[in-house]
Amino acid sequence: MSQFGEALSAPANTYGMINNADIKFGEVTNERGEKVELTRGMYSKLIEDEDREKRKEAYKAYYQPYLQMKNSIASTLAAAIKNNVTTSKIRNYPSALEKGLFADNVPKEVYENLIKATKEHIAPLHQYSELRKEKLRLDELRQYDMNVPLVSGVKQDIPYDEAYEIMIKALAPLGEDYINTLKHFKKSRYFDVRETPGKRSGAYNLGVYGVHPFILLNHQDDLDSLFTLVHECGHGVHSQLSSQYQPQITARYSIFVAEVASTVNEVLLINYLLDKEKDEKVKRHLLNHFIDKFRGTFFTQVMFAEFEKLTHERAEQGEPLNVEVFNTIYETLLREYYGDTIVADEEMKYGWARIPHFYRPFYVYKYATGFASAIQIATNLLKGNKETLHAYLEFLKSGSSDYPLELLKKTGVDLTSPAPIKNSLAKFKQLVEEFSSL
Ligand SMILES: [Zn+2]
Numbered sequence: 368m369s370q371f372g373e374a375l376s377a378p379a380n381t382y383g384m385i386n387n388a389d390i391k392f393g394e395v396t397n398e399r400g401e402k403v404e405l406t407r408g409m410y411s412k413l414i415e416d417e418d419r420e421k422r423k424e425a426y427k428a429y430y431q432p433y434l435q436m437k438n439s440i441a442s443t444l445a446a447a448i449k450n451n452v453t454t455s456k457i458r459n460y461p462s463a464l465e466k467g468l469f470a471d472n473v474p475k476e477v478y479e480n481l482i483k484a485t486k487e488h489i490a491p492l493h494q495y496s497e498l499r500k501e502k503l504r505l506d507e508l509r510q511y512d513m514n515v516p517l518v519s520g521v522k523q524d525i526p527y528d529e530a531y532e533i534m535i536k537a538l539a540p541l542g543e544d545y546i547n548t549l550k551h552f553k554k555s556r557y558f559d560v561r562e563t564p565g566k567r568s569g570a571y572n573l574g575v576y577g578v579h580p581f582i583l584l585n586h587q588d589d590l591d592s593l594f595t596l597v598h599e600c601g602h603g604v605h606s607q608l609s610s611q612y613q614p615q616i617t618a619r620y621s622i623f624v625a626e627v628a629s630t631v632n633e634v635l636l637i638n639y640l641l642d643k644e645k646d647e648k649v650k651r652h653l654l655n656h657f658i659d660k661f662r663g664t665f666f667t668q669v670m671f672a673e674f675e676k677l678t679h680e681r682a683e684q685g686e687p688l689n690v691e692v693f694n695t696i697y698e699t700l701l702r703e704y705y706g707d708t709i710v711a712d713e714e715m716k717y718g719w720a721r722i723p724h725f726y727r728p729f730y731v732y733k734y735a736t737g738f739a740s741a742i743q744i745a746t747n748l749l750k751g752n753k754e755t756l757h758a759y760l761e762f763l764k765s766g767s768s769d770y771p772l773e774l775l776k777k778t779g780v781d782l783t784s785p786a787p788i789k790n791s792l793a794k795f796k797q798l799v800e801e802f803s804s805l
Pocket residue numbers: 598602625626629
């Protein structure tokens with residue numbers, strides 16, 4: 368079996384080459400009116416542009432190569448799924464899904480409950496699509512209208528030192544030790560703060576056992592950068608505490624629990640900012656920011672998780688997988704999750720072609736369970752419960768000393784019950800209602 372390893376990873380590698388190396392996006396118009404080739408970096412900015420024509424142009428240019436290569440990409444994805452299904456059978460797993468969950472010792476009910484509970488409480492997400500259409504004053508809501516902020520004209524200038532001060536105040540519910548660790552991070556200069564030529568984009572925490580965390584940022588002095596700082600410090604302190612309290616073999620935490628530590632911080636931050644903000648417009652902006660974050664980290668990932676489940680089940684039943692099948696499944700899911708408000712462009716149903724995570728089977732659901740767990744923990748921390756704080760700090764010190772579900776249980780989050788998922792969905796409902804009423 369292991370001798371086939373390299374051959375079996377060919378579909379994922381081929382897709383990686385297509386998606387990273389060979390891909391050529393369409394052209395967009397720059398500020399000087401010249402046509403230039405779209406890059407991913409440009410796309411993430413342009414798709415949030417207040418000028419609808421710019422968003423549309425970027426959207427069409429972005430999807431162009433995926434539509435052109437739809438058959439090739441369908442074939443790499445189908446092959447990756449079939450490889451996974453066949454390997455699971457040979458290795459005697461009851462299903463490909465159970466093979467995917469085995470390493471984290473997660474029962475398949477956790478995965479199924481996540482999807483089921485989300486779909487039962489999907490109405491606020493539909494409501495949010497309608498709210499978007501209304502706020503943007505559109506006759507038709509299109510997919511390229513889904514990322515533009517609904518509250519325009521809020522520009523917040525937050526220099527790095529000020530951002531750090533805000534973080535220190537916002538994370539006060541995590542206790543004195545946590546705050547002292549953060550102060551120590553800054554004083555010891557564990558951060559690479561500014562963008563420099565040739566520097567990797569985005570933000571990243573690297574914990575090094577026996578040394579300290581290294582945190583890479585590309586700080587832009589804005590609200591997004593403040594959230595990124597708080598997020599990465601969540602990973603940083605998690606690394607620091609796990610390194611301090613665990614032997615090297617269990618010091619590294621799994622992906623499953625990693626995003627809990629970062630998201631708890633983000634929830635505490637949004638709560639702090641909303642609490643002290645007097646300006647209604649800024650308040651709306653903050654709420655909108657959090658709702659969109661919720662949508663991207665929770666709902667979209669659950670939808671992806673369901674796509675993986677449905678396509679693997681098809682392969683397990685010996686049914687074919689091709690462009691039409693992927694399109695139909697993807698479009699149906701988009702409708703179920705986002706409602707009928709969105710008017711479909713031809714591009715919309717090809718979303719499956721642009722997701723590299725589909726080549727890492729049954730992985731994205733962890734973003735959603737992590738997010739839901741974090742919402743639950745942060746809610747309890749904000750009630751000022753000392754036991755929750757103690758349990759949460761213990762969790763941050765525990766690395767990978769037990770399976771993720773067991774580690775989370777100690778913080779009061781039991782993902783084998785639908786409660787954490789339902790509580791998060793209730794929180795989302797509340798956010799949409801609050802935003803709507805403002
Ligand atoms: Zn993260």
